[in-house]
Amino acid sequence: MSPTFSFRVLHTDGAARRGEMQTAHGAVQTPAFMPVGTRGAVKGMTPRDLREVGAEIILGNTYHLWLRPGDGLIAGLGGLHRFTGWDGPILTDSGGFQAFSLGAKRVMTEEGIRFRSHLDGSEHLLTPEGATDIQARLGPDIAMVLDECLAQPAPLATVRESTERSARWARRCRDRFLALREFGAGELRLDSETAESRAPSPESLVPSPESRPHVTNPGQAQFGIIQGGTVPELRTLSVERTLAIGFEAYAIGGLSVGEPADIMYSVVGHTAPQLPADRPRYLMGVGTPLDIVEAVSRGVDLFDCVMPTRNARNGQLFTSVGRLTIKNAKYADDGGPLDPACPCYTCRTHSRAYLRHLFVSGEVGAAVLNTIHNLRFYLDTMARVRQAIVFGTLETLRQSLQAMFSRPLSDS
Numbered sequence: 001m002s003p004t005f006s007f008r009v010l011h012t013d014g015a016a017r018r019g020e021m022q023t024a025h026g027a028v029q030t031p032a033f034m035p036v037g038t039r040g041a042v043k044g045m046t047p048r049d050l051r052e053v054g055a056e057i058i059l060g061n062t063y064h065l066w067l068r069p070g071d072g073l074i075a076g077l078g079g080l081h082r083f084t085g086w087d088g089p090i091l092t093d094s095g096g097f098q099a100f101s102l103g104a105k106r107v108m109t110e111e112g113i114r115f116r117s118h119l120d121g122s123e124h125l126l127t128p129e130g131a132t133d134i135q136a137r138l139g140p141d142i143a144m145v146l147d148e149c150l151a152q153p154a155p156l157a158t159v160r161e162s163t164e165r166s167a168r169w170a171r172r173c174r175d176r177f178l179a180l181r182e183f184g185a186g187e188l189r190l191d192s193e194t195a196e197s198r199a200p201s202p203e204s205l206v207p208s209p210e211s212r213p214h215v216t217n218p219g220q221a222q223f224g225i226i227q228g229g230t231v232p233e234l235r236t237l238s239v240e241r242t243l244a245i246g247f248e249a250y251a252i253g254g255l256s257v258g259e260p261a262d263i264m265y266s267v268v269g270h271t272a273p274q275l276p277a278d279r280p281r282y283l284m285g286v287g288t289p290l291d292i293v294e295a296v297s298r299g300v301d302l303f304d305c306v307m308p309t310r311n312a313r314n315g316q317l318f319t320s321v322g323r324l325t326i327k328n329a330k331y332a333d334d335g336g337p338l339d340p341a342c343p344c345y346t347c348r349t350h351s352r353a354y355l356r357h358l359f360v361s362g363e364v365g366a367a368v369l370n371t372i373h374n375l376r377f378y379l380d381t382m383a384r385v386r387q388a389i390v391f392g393t394l395e396t397l398r399q400s401l402q403a404m405f406s407r408p409l410s411d412s
């Protein structure tokens with residue numbers, strides 16, 4: 001691991017781990033949930049709000065920040081931490097998923113992903129080296145490799161081909177990352193033999209002086225991503241290929257894309273135990289509170305999902321007794337708090353009647369107050385998960401979350 005990145009397991013309960021991840025911008029207690037700040041902001045929240053609800057690490061999105069305002073501009077202003085005012089740990093994704101899902105006229109080749117910007121139609125090429133350079137400029141504490149995102153379901157041969165390509169891209173990302181780490185902000189030179197043997201376009205490995213990547217955060221760590229769809233053999237193949245390259249830690253990608261929950265749990269249960277016990281394991285894009293505790297019980301440590309923030313803006317709230325739809329007429333004159341068991345600012349200060357009024361009136365404050373509550377609910381749930389692992393009671397917590405979040409909406 002890098003000098004600034006480390007992980008240690010403090011307690012276990014079955015396969016579940018209570019740990020601490022150290023990054024260049026501080027420690028994260030795991031299992032941890034990472035609120036998603038797509039464009040350099042968690043929608044509706046200031047960094048002060050994020051601290052108050054208990055966030056320790058947030059996500060940024062490489063695709064969006066690269067296209068606007070630009071990785072060069074952010075690097076020039078001191079990097080993502082200074083630019084956003086969030087001084088805690090930050091993880092950025094590689095941008096592949098958004099280039100894949102948002103980019104128009106997208107073409108995937110061995111070189112990378114060629115697409116037109118969803119903002120202005122301009123043409124871009126996102127390569128493994130490019131995704132690594134952009135993240136070097138943005139300066140998060142954790143950068144992700146560029147992987148190929150596959151629409152599911154796909155034929156077995158296609159999943160295999162994609163898994164193999166993701167492994168080749170992971171190698172190119174790591175080579176680039178190590179070259180940047182070695183040379184830092186200085187001259188970037190790569191061994192020509194390495195470049196030729198590993199990359200299909202050696203010239204893309206050696207940027208011209210004017211485009212030489214600036215390394216904003218020398219303590220950055222890089223995570224590899226395990227792919228392989230829902231095919232256990234391909235997941236194992238991807239684990240072998242990715243571990244052979246060697247990263248600070250590993251993520252499980254390509255899940256939470258519409259597959260049934262039991263399939264997702266089974267792929268996680270198959271994959272997580274094959275990852276090194278002394279590194280954090282990150283399940284990308286997951287999920288509901290129940291999904292999270294199910295994955296924790298299979299050995300996962302890190303999560304991110306837009307669900308608490310997006311649902312908050314849609315008036316869908318997570319509470320200690322299940323889900324709640326704030327626009328329902330029955331809350332029109334309800335003077336009680338959103339969730340009597342929640343200590344967040346929203347629940348301490350406002351009534352359901354007021355929150356419903358803000359929501360049906362389209363007030364900006366509805367999104368702010370609902371997001372404060374939903375994130376606090378998620379982050380408090382993670383604190384309960386960590387405590388349950390220490391006390392050996394995770395299964396009891398899992399059962400109570402299952403009872404609460406697998407039933408239909410209580411008030412719809």
Ligand SMILES: [Zn+2]
Pocket residue numbers: 338339342343344345346347348372373374376
């Ligand atoms: Zn609350």
